[in-house]
Amino acid sequence: MFQEHEYRENLSLMLSEVLDDIGVNERMVMRRRRHYMLKETLENIMYRLIDTFNMTQYYLGSQSEGTTTRGLDSDVDILVCSHVYNIIQDWSEWEHGKRNYLMIQDENTTPGYCFLQLLLREVPLPATYIPNEHHITDRSGRILFKNTVLHGMVPGVVEHGPSLARQGQHGLYDSDHVLALPCKSLHQSASGLLDRQGIGRWPTQDMRRYAASTGCFVVPTGSKVSVYPELEWRISTTLAERCLIFNLNITQIRCYVLLKMILKSFLNPQDEINISSFMCKTVLLHCIENTESSIWTENNLFICLTYCLLELHSCVQNDRCSHFIIRENNLMAGQFTAEKKHELLKKISDFLQNDKQKLLTIDIDDLGHRLQVKLNMVPNGAYQYLSSIEMNEHFMTSEYLNKAYVKSLNHMLVLKHLQNKNIRTMKHCIGKLITFNVNGNRLDQAAFKFLAPFLFTTFGSILASFSIGENDQVSPRALVWLSAGLNSDISSSRLKLASVLYSTGDMEKAELILRHTEQQYYSYPVVLICGCWDKPLPAVTAEYKRVCGEQSEDCIKHITSFCVRFIQEEINCVPHELQYEMFRSTQDDRIHRDQLIDYWMDWAVVDSLPFLYFLHYKIYRHLQRHQDQKQALSKLIRTIVTDVNLSHRETALNILGQCMEQENRPQHALNCYLLSLQQRARNNVAIIHICKLLSGLLASQ
Known part of the structure; x- marks a missing residue:
């Protein structure tokens, strides 16, 4: 008996070490959480800045919780909360002018679900008319909101119950977007959480108090056993649940990760979903509540895992897994056929009887192989897998690339919002952003x-464009704003400043900035990131991975190069060769645009490195430094030919073609334009350059 206990304790410690090696440790969990909380904050600040979407996004699930690994390859769950709606439980919560709905639970609703009754916007009274096809009158004369409101609304996504799955989008994990409507108060059925405390005094009083402040949501999906599946809305306490998960210790998190690995390897083979990870999470929370907190330690990990599996077996056997917060909501109601239930019970029992051997066969993140090495069952080096340092570098590289990509997308949204706006509107936007920094929390400030x-930088460039248009000079105020934005990344903002100086004829200062930017570019392992269109994230070097693994997120500005974007309001700061890009599309071309994502085609957008060498070429030509001019042109050509990560190669070819025209090499210029058309056949100004070139040649003859 003593030997068995010692073996289990040793196995627990070895399991903990293996999970530590593959990234399930406190440092990586916190970094994952910060990454997604910052991403959540970034996007919600964007929504406040641009005043376009009256909504809030929440990043939920395994990725944001830090309860996943590289091998589990979890999706990103995004809850999209629309503040146009106001869901109430009490008439005192009704708000004038909003789309108010009253939560209803009666004998016709499944526990954990509700109906939504439409109320009037002007006075707190029930509506008596059907406003559209998304509403229906029930037998009692109530106007109820149907949960089918989402069907077919969003293009490019796959509907899975209440969620919209977006897959295959480069630069981002596959994601499930769930539309939710907000209720300011925690649902009455969840009030039991506030009064109870488990054996281990968990959840704590602070956790329960916070849970009460988060309110709840309703999600458009009915229960599988519902009589009215199109009218039911699921009550979601997802923010309270996130609070609980964020307060787990590392052994509890490792136990949850192991449960998901067992789920994927043995209980849900070939992506068949029998038991969800949310059920496993719920089982874990119940186990934590019903045990002494002292057992959740590294040397008890194997025992804790066994306890959770026994509880899961009991849930399947009794066809009941109570939602942790809303107890009457049975997550397993209508989930399994009798045949499937028997199969699952057999699989769980088989694992429990052969748990040690089964763990050794888990392929996810080479867990089984790593464990065999830790237990001295095979010699060290018998299996090839990523070291803990390499796992850390892989995750951090992925995180920083992802964060840079999101940064690029947010920049595009800002530019889209600022185009066609006056200076006052732009200043108001900046003022709101500064308010987040002054009055916000650490995430707001980050x-x-x-x-x-x-x-x-954009505001400074717009001010400069106005002043250049008036008197061919850059106002001091514009230069202050341009200087304040120089650290956006390693190149794009500096190149904008250089372009502004070039446009006013200040060649010496512009050349100095370009020379410094080029030196910086080759001092770091820089990658080019562009969110203008969907493409794979760039391949990175070992040096780039090393920097990501060792440095904080602040290093992103030193190892990332964004494309340079000019909106129409900045046109006087753009070299005339690049201004053509703002007029790339004929009316026929516009038909071949995706209006949701191709709005940038009315701007001048160019990759940083080609633009740097193009500006160098133009400046050296103006300064009559012919050898430097020739060298800059050679670098521009080499970059276009060899840099596989260029996102706007057609634009680079177009400005190279114009350089060739200025070099009196019309055939080379024509070749550049034709190559550009091969890159992008539509919405490409190369066709205009070809017409101009041929027209000029004919006129000269």
């Missing part, structure tokens, strides 16, 4: 550091 340089 988000400010990500967004502000782009906004400052």
Whole structure:
């Protein structure tokens, strides 16, 4: 008996070490959480800045909780809360002018679900008319909101129950977007959480108090056993649940990760979903509540895992897994046929009887192989897998690339919002952003550091464009804003400043900035990131991975190069060769645009490195430094030919073609334009350049 206990304790410690090696440790869990909480903050600040979407997004699930691994390859769950709606439980919560709905639970609703009754916007009374096809009158004369409101609304996604799955989008994990409507108060059925405390005094009083403040949501899906599946809305306490998960210790998190690995390897083979990870999470929470907190330690991990599996077996056997917060909601109601239930019970029992051997066969993240090495069952080096340092570098590289990609997308949204706006509107936007930095929390301040340089640079460039248009000079105020935004990344904001100086004829200062930017570019392992269109994230070097693994997120501005974007309001700061890009589309071309994502085609957008060498070429030509001019042109050509990560190669070819025209090499220029058309056949100004070139040649003859 003693030997068995010692073996289990040793196995627990070895399991903990293996999970530590594959990234399930406190450092990585916290970094994952910060990554997604910052991303959440960034996007919600964007929504507040641009005043377009009256909504809030929440990043939920395994990725944001830090309860996943590389091998589990979890999706990102995004809850999209629309503030146009107001869901109430009490008439005192009714708000004038909003789309108010009253939660109804009666003998016709499944526990954990509700109907939504439409109320009037002007007075707190039930509506008596059907406003559209998304509503229906029930037998009692109530106007109820149907949960089918989402069907077919969003293009490019796959509907899975209440969620919209977006797959295959480069630069981002596959994601499930769930539309939710907000209720300010925690649902009455969840009030039991506030009064109870488990054996281990968990959840704590602070956790329960916070849970009460988060309110709840309703999600458009009915129960599988519902009589009215199109009318039911599921009550979601997802923010309270996130609070609980964020307060788990590392052994509890490792136990949850192991449960998901067992689920994927043995209980849900070939992506068949029998038992969901949410059920496993719920089982874990019940186990934590019903045990002494002292057992959840590294040397008890194997025992804790066994306890959770026994509880899961009991849930399947009794066809009941109570939602942790809303107890009457049975997550397993209508989930399994008798045949499937028998199969699952057999699989769980088989694992429990052969748990040690089964763990050794888990392929996810090489867990089984790693465990065999830790237990001295095979010699060290018998299996090849990523070391803990490599796992850390892989995750951090993925995180920083992802964060840079999101940064690029947010920059595009800012520019889309600022185009066709006056200076007062732009200043108001900047003022709101500064407010987040002054009055916000640490995440708000971190988000400010990500967004502000782009906004400052664009505002400075717009001011410069206005002043250049009036008197061919850059106002001191414009230069202040341009200087304030120089640290957006390693190149794009500096190149904008250089372009402004070039446009006013200040060639010496512009050349100095370009020379410094080029030196910086080759001092770090830089990658080019562009969110203008969907493409794979760039391949990175070992040196780039090393920097990501060792440095904080602040290093992103030193190892990332964004494309340079000019909106129409900045046109006087753009070299005339690049201005053509703002007029790339004929009316026929516009038919071949995706209006949701191709709005950038009315701007001048160019990759940083080609633009740097193009500006160098133009400046050296103006300064009559012919050898430097020739060298800059050679670098521009080499970059276009060899840099596989260019996102706007057609634009680079177009400006190269114009350089060739200025070099009196019309055949080379024509070749550049034709190559550009091969890159992008539609919405490409190369066709205009070809017409101009041929027209000029004919006129000269």
